[in-house]
Amino acid sequence: MFKRTSLIAALLATPLAAQDSAAPVGDPGLEVSEERLRADMGTIVGFETRHTLSSQTDPERGIGAAVDWALAEFERMSADCGGCLDVQAVGRVVEPDGRRIPTDTLIRNAVAIQRGTERPDEVIIVQAHYDSRVTDPLDGTSVAPGANDDGSGSVMVLEAARILSQREYPSTIIYALLTGEEQGLYGAGILADWVTEQGMTVKAVLNNDMIGNSCGADGYCEPDVVRVFSEGLRADSTERLRALQRRFGGENDSPGRNLSRWLADLAERYPDGMQVREIWRTDRMGRGGDQIPFLDRGLPAVRVTVSVEDYDHQHQDLRTEDGVKYGDTVDELDWTYLTSASRLNMRALNALALAPMPPQVSADAAVRMDTELSWSEVPGADSYTIHVRRTNEADWRDGLPEGTRGERWEGLKVTEAVDGRITDIVPLRGDDWLFGVSACNGEFCSPVASAVPGGAFEPVEQPQEE
Numbered sequence: 001m002f003k004r005t006s007l008i009a010a011l012l013a014t015p016l017a018a019q020d021s022a023a024p025v026g027d028p029g030l031e032v033s034e035e036r037l038r039a040d041m042g043t044i045v046g047f048e049t050r051h052t053l054s055s056q057t058d059p060e061r062g063i064g065a066a067v068d069w070a071l072a073e074f075e076r077m078s079a080d081c082g083g084c085l086d087v088q089a090v091g092r093v094v095e096p097d098g099r100r101i102p103t104d105t106l107i108r109n110a111v112a113i114q115r116g117t118e119r120p121d122e123v124i125i126v127q128a129h130y131d132s133r134v135t136d137p138l139d140g141t142s143v144a145p146g147a148n149d150d151g152s153g154s155v156m157v158l159e160a161a162r163i164l165s166q167r168e169y170p171s172t173i174i175y176a177l178l179t180g181e182e183q184g185l186y187g188a189g190i191l192a193d194w195v196t197e198q199g200m201t202v203k204a205v206l207n208n209d210m211i212g213n214s215c216g217a218d219g220y221c222e223p224d225v226v227r228v229f230s231e232g233l234r235a236d237s238t239e240r241l242r243a244l245q246r247r248f249g250g251e252n253d254s255p256g257r258n259l260s261r262w263l264a265d266l267a268e269r270y271p272d273g274m275q276v277r278e279i280w281r282t283d284r285m286g287r288g289g290d291q292i293p294f295l296d297r298g299l300p301a302v303r304v305t306v307s308v309e310d311y312d313h314q315h316q317d318l319r320t321e322d323g324v325k326y327g328d329t330v331d332e333l334d335w336t337y338l339t340s341a342s343r344l345n346m347r348a349l350n351a352l353a354l355a356p357m358p359p360q361v362s363a364d365a366a367v368r369m370d371t372e373l374s375w376s377e378v379p380g381a382d383s384y385t386i387h388v389r390r391t392n393e394a395d396w397r398d399g400l401p402e403g404t405r406g407e408r409w410e411g412l413k414v415t416e417a418v419d420g421r422i423t424d425i426v427p428l429r430g431d432d433w434l435f436g437v438s439a440c441n442g443e444f445c446s447p448v449a450s451a452v453p454g455g456a457f458e459p460v461e462q463p464q465e466e
């Protein structure tokens, strides 16, 4: 009798024990620790201000000490994974800009690079801005906890590095704590230039900026949804691309937009987890974020942020006025929300780092009753999936419509490629449909790249300067 009970208990205990050991298989979202998020938040808020114009040299207070701590923390994680993280302070001195940089200012990002085992030049970036501010954007001395904006994204990035560095991936992951965001997106611009100089191919940038509150000042709450902002027309578009898109389409198929669709799909697979509301604009009205310097350079990027903003607790001097408390403080955070948003990031990074790059896809459907799709062979892909949607549909369909061929394009071997390209005829009239292809490695498929001009996950070719 006793024996039997203990056997059942042992069986029940097995999966939990496997989770606790942080084994490099299964869902990394389950490894997110609210306790660690809270501990890191306590540490970074303890620097009192992380304003970009605050002290670079004070060992305890200001951005210098905060960045030094983050670099040391990345180094500690690296020691725990046999030196798997290349930790760097990626930065430079920015000259006065007549706006929010009054004097020569060192902009230093804390960056950890986990090199891919197969395709180290292919990179996914998870980032948050580490700097904080109060009401006056030039105030580098007042206490500016920046708990939600963007301490929340920052502690998630640290947790991502901690969890995912215990696993190995074919492609590279960069964990980045950026500074200078509130002064004009400087740190993101510096990192975007740096990855380009390194010759890296950017698969995706997940810019997390404010992922730690669920209610607005009016009491309206949405505890289970994050917004993902993606650009429509590409920021790096050219006259030539605009002309091509007029002839062939592509207004709603930028790489960022397809990354957004991919994230929404991923979230749906975890119905109890954080869901995605896709917002089809680059950022909130009149505002910006660190995804923008990447988009400017033609690199696929989205902003992940809270569903409901609380303006009383961002960019505010700490004070109480007419009984209303202002300031971006730790006590205003929703830890369940932040933990859940962090889980979504872990799952997304894991899947993106295991998936191949999206292919470059083109469609020929002019004056014909079917569509010839052709796409580039992608390193690390063992199969490809064709996706279709009506021109006025928001999302890619699951599989091809009734009357066309099978649901998933399985098992196409890369050896079938001719001159590096794979071709297939889809029995649908191309004028009435949009097409895209994702590249898969087992169950992990890339975001869809659309078969339209400007749909590829690479910068648009710029005209030669005269």
Ligand SMILES: [Zn+2]
Residues within 6 Å of the ligand: 129, 149, 150, 181, 209, 210
């Ligand atoms: Zn922010």
